[in-house]
């Protein structure tokens with residue numbers, strides 16, 4: 727009898743949260759079940775372990791996602807949100823990752839995501855950025871923050 731290893735890197739804790747959400751949604755009816763599929767479920771399964779339900783992250787190790795849309799103000803920053811390991815290495819195709827990032831922006835940086843200049847990620851754009859691995863995410867993050875702060879030494 728053939729058996730397949732399942733899980734795809736998902737942790738038991740993430741599955742437990744997902745199962746609980748699915749059960750709660752099933753009890754609440756089909757509309758709610760729909761609301762927790764797609765990007766929201768992807769976030770629970772693949773990102774929430776580090777970034778937490780409210781995007782708060784962890785002091786000193788995982789930055790808060792609150793206001794993370796500020797990186798969209800510069801082209802390298804727009805690429806960074808896709809190229810950061812958590813995004814780039816997620817077991818999601820480019821369309822699903824684009825949808826997930828757009829959902830996260832609305833959820834954790836609603837002011838910027840609802841501004842008229844906001845341009846959602848598209849799958850083809852994600853494909854392009856993902857093809858260029860980020861050697862040192864932390865260094866790139868610090869460089870981008872310096873550029874955003876208007877420090878020309880960051881603008882190399």
Ligand code: HEC
Nearest residue numbers: 772773776787788789794807810811812813816863864867
């Ligand atoms: C193992 C822990 C971990 C997981 C899982 C994870 N991330 Fe992250 N994430 C980080 C850390 C740490 C950073 C800070 C940059 C770095 O050092 O990689 C980060 C940064 C980010 C950023 C940039 C925010 C900023 O302020 O720098 C985005 C966007 C992001 N992650 C998206 C995701 C997505 C999408 C997923 C799920 C598909 C995910 N991450 C899963 C740890 C994680």
